[in-house]
Amino acid sequence: MSNRLSGNEAVAYAMKQINPDVMGAFPITPSTEIPEYFAQYVADGEVNTEYVTVESEHSSMSVCIAAQAAGARTVSATSSCGLALMYELLYVAASCRLPIVLACVNRALSGPININNDYSDSMGARDSGWIQIYAENNQEAYDNFLMAMPIGETPEVRLPVMSCMDGFITSHAVENIELLDTDTVRKFIGEYHPENYLLKRENPLAVGPYDVSAYYMEHKVLEAEAMKVAKSRILEVAAEFERISGRHYGLLEEYRMEDARLALVIIGSSAGTAKAAVDKLREDGVKAGLVKIRVFRPFPGEELARALAGTRAVAVMDKSEGFSANGGPLFAETRSALYDLQERPYLIDIVYGLGGRDVKTEDIEKVFGRLTDIAVTGEVGPVYTHMGQRSKEDNA
């Protein structure tokens, strides 16, 4: 059914359709509306979720961990500093192999304090063992949230899932959306019946025991293997989802890449803006394309290398700083993924959009302009640069 919802409304509605057993959440801009709307559903009796109000995000994730370990299907939502306050527990959730689903509404992580969008929050947690899926718009935020549980709860995966969308740009923008009916959603999600849980009568479960070094490595290998399995499971779930929704999803999305010589690698709402720029450049005869990374963890390295194999010059668009002095996190992943190609494209990294700095189609066109020069001259110039900041050179 057609509707129009903001990203936050869409995710709260997805939660309502899922009717999870437990929600542990603490409000923080720009994700506040999700627990707010959901609390209304709880108060109105539209769901029978146990909604646990807590005093911090450290506690909200603790609630989720405990509830999920007890066999409950558990959700939360947060942003920025809230995610940072969960940080310790993110690792606990992942290493205890508890498939909690967290709506992460991406916001710059202080400081300077800022409430607008970039990926510094979730990118900081990229190595915590959570599956990370990023949405371009409200539709994808809704769809990704619905797909998160069937992915994470798969016995061979058993990993928590962070379903990310851009703060304000997606979370607060009302756009058209196609919603599934609740019966279809419930059938798709299925019931949650973990094999083991805390108070299982036949064999009560102990969760998160101290792991001496004689075991820790083995358990981490198990976790790493699960993340590899997640890759194929994400695609299976996407195929199942396509059957009920007609909407296709992969680990990444290739946009006009068939014969592209110049390409971007980009995440989230800016990918949509960049698609419009690609369309315009295509009209002008420029063989431009882009690859949108939908799943960042597990990282689709081989798929990305295949997608970029025929290109001449590629710009990686990083919407978070890594302060590595060597490029942002998406750049590091992309450059690593391309290493095994026989013929690699020229590669640059552009850090953009920090703290909500807007990116326009014209900005993206300029990036393609740079790629055109690189492709023609073979001279890359500075590999790692920023875009959109005021600069003395602007006036020169």
Next chain:
Amino acid sequence: MASNDMVEIRWHGRGGQGAKTACLLLADVAALEGKFVQGFPEYGPERMGAPITAFNRISEKRCSIHSNIYDPDYVVVVDESLLDSVDVTGGLKEGGAIIINTPSSPQEMRPRLQGWAGKVCTIDARCISEKFLGKNLPNTPMLAAVVKVSGVLETGRFLTDIEESFKHKFAAKPQVIEGNMATLKKSMEEVQVG
């Protein structure tokens, strides 16, 4: 950069005046009428009285662009005093229009618009809302004015659809629907184009 069949609207208001609400309401009604819509505010710390901006894109196909709007077709100024501090006509397309909440006429307003030569529309939204809603809620009359001036939605159908939307939105206080509808209709009648 927008395609030709797309209408882009930029709202200028002050925190608390309901510019964002009107923007989202316009998106809501346009979507009801089968359009593809975007309605989004530019967010900062929420402060009553601080200048805020909100945006609408309305088109026949889904728009993937998610930047702010820099070259709008229409500009709505919910608070006249913003003219002194915000470049409201910045990027406004030549064939477009600016719609200002003011008791003054378009001719009186033009000199304050930094050389803007295109269409100027005025509406005394404060007066209308005070008359029909009992208080200064300028966003509803401004919404009607921009629909009328832009023609982005057919006015008769707009009124029917927004009434439906109000019935849903104000389910708990249906007594306000009548006043809101009267406000919208009055505003459509009174908006001056110059």
Next chain:
Amino acid sequence: MIYAKDINERTPWQDLTPGGEIYEPGTARAFDTGTWRTNTPVFHVEACKHCMLCVPFCPDSAIPVKDGKRLDFDYMHCKGCGICENVCPFPAITMVTGGVAK
């Protein structure tokens, strides 16, 4: 189901449980901590009045009780801390040097 008794420091990662989960309670019972002992308590049954003071003081639950009487030490779990000797009001427990029983 994998039981704790079947897991040890030679178990390959493929055979361990996800997250180190343990699917049964009371697995400490299977853990031989008696080998950590450097001093050993000796129980003199003839001097014991079965007042049971030593039992709750034992941090390792290494003093079994049956039918209202305490039995000899559970040397698989006794770490030889000597608290029992200290709290015993009678000459029923003495500590000897060394980790072996008796």
